[in-house]
Amino acid sequence: MASGTIFSIEEFAINDGPGIRTTVFLKGCPLRCAWCHNPEGLLPAPQVFHGIYGDRITGRIVEAGDLAAELLRNRDFFAMNGGGVTFTGGEPTMQPRFLCEVLDRLEGVHKAVETSGWCAPGVYADVLERVDLVLQDIKLASPEAHRRWTGQDNSPILRNLETLKRSGKPFVIRIPLIPGVNDSLSEMESVAALLRGALALRRVELLRYHKTAGAKYPRVDLHYDPGFDREASPAVHTEVFSDFETIIL
Numbered sequence: 001m002a003s004g005t006i007f008s009i010e011e012f013a014i015n016d017g018p019g020i021r022t023t024v025f026l027k028g029c030p031l032r033c034a035w036c037h038n039p040e041g042l043l044p045a046p047q048v049f050h051g052i053y054g055d056r057i058t059g060r061i062v063e064a065g066d067l068a069a070e071l072l073r074n075r076d077f078f079a080m081n082g083g084g085v086t087f088t089g090g091e092p093t094m095q096p097r098f099l100c101e102v103l104d105r106l107e108g109v110h111k112a113v114e115t116s117g118w119c120a121p122g123v124y125a126d127v128l129e130r131v132d133l134v135l136q137d138i139k140l141a142s143p144e145a146h147r148r149w150t151g152q153d154n155s156p157i158l159r160n161l162e163t164l165k166r167s168g169k170p171f172v173i174r175i176p177l178i179p180g181v182n183d184s185l186s187e188m189e190s191v192a193a194l195l196r197g198a199l200a201l202r203r204v205e206l207l208r209y210h211k212t213a214g215a216k217y218p219r220v221d222l223h224y225d226p227g228f229d230r231e232a233s234p235a236v237h238t239e240v241f242s243d244f245e246t247i248i249l
């Protein structure tokens with residue numbers, strides 16, 4: 001049985017898919033977004049977290065069957081309110097065997113994954129066929145800007161986005177709004193152009209930058225220096241997504 005590393009399980013989540021959900025945070029991410037507000041999710045292994053009441057370890061290793069059994073305890077509750085389980089991170093596709101094994105064990109539960117899409121095509125396809133909904137992040141359309149602000153090339157993401165569009169699987173696009181990084185009209189128009197022909201796209205969610213994103217960095221021995229004006233408010237161009245339901249979270 002596969003085991004994996006998670007750093008949080010949050011119950012009663014209402015913004016990670018339909019209904020009231022349990023959200024599972026998997027540890028490890030190949031990106032380094034300048035605005036990331038979950039720095040304890042970046043490294044794949046458990047690590048020290050300097051908490052208010054002293055040091056503790058963030059991240060625990062769990063077997064797929066044990067995690068699935070824990071999540072299935074709420075199966076009736078999910079069924080009653082149209083909810084389910086959402087896997088996020090970090091980047092959940094960084095632990096593909098573990099993720100797929102947990103998903104396979106959640107029979108009768110609505111399953112969603114939130115992903116940057118930065119993973120091998122085969123991994124993306126394996127996860128896609130096991131979930132009911134994809135929450136697909138898009139940070140930047142411009143390849144150079146994507147490298148500059150996330151540390152990675154966006155070609156794997158764009159390739160997987162095309163797979164998602166062709167699959168017919170219901171999905172939501174999530175775009176963090178970062179002042180001076182991706183909130184220009186031209187950048188948002190480029191993102192909107194990527195969504196043309198996305199028949200199963202249910203909604204575009206624009207996520208406001210957390211001004212407190214840096215708070216947890218010292219707690220995991222990291223320095224927060226995002227390189228943009230963190231006090232500025234991002235411009236919001238909902239008009240470019242007029243073909244789709246669009247909300248600001």
Ligand code: SF4
Pocket residue numbers: 029030031032033035036037038041089090091116
């Ligand atoms: S993809 Fe998400 S978890 Fe990874 S660095 Fe970016 S914001 Fe953080």
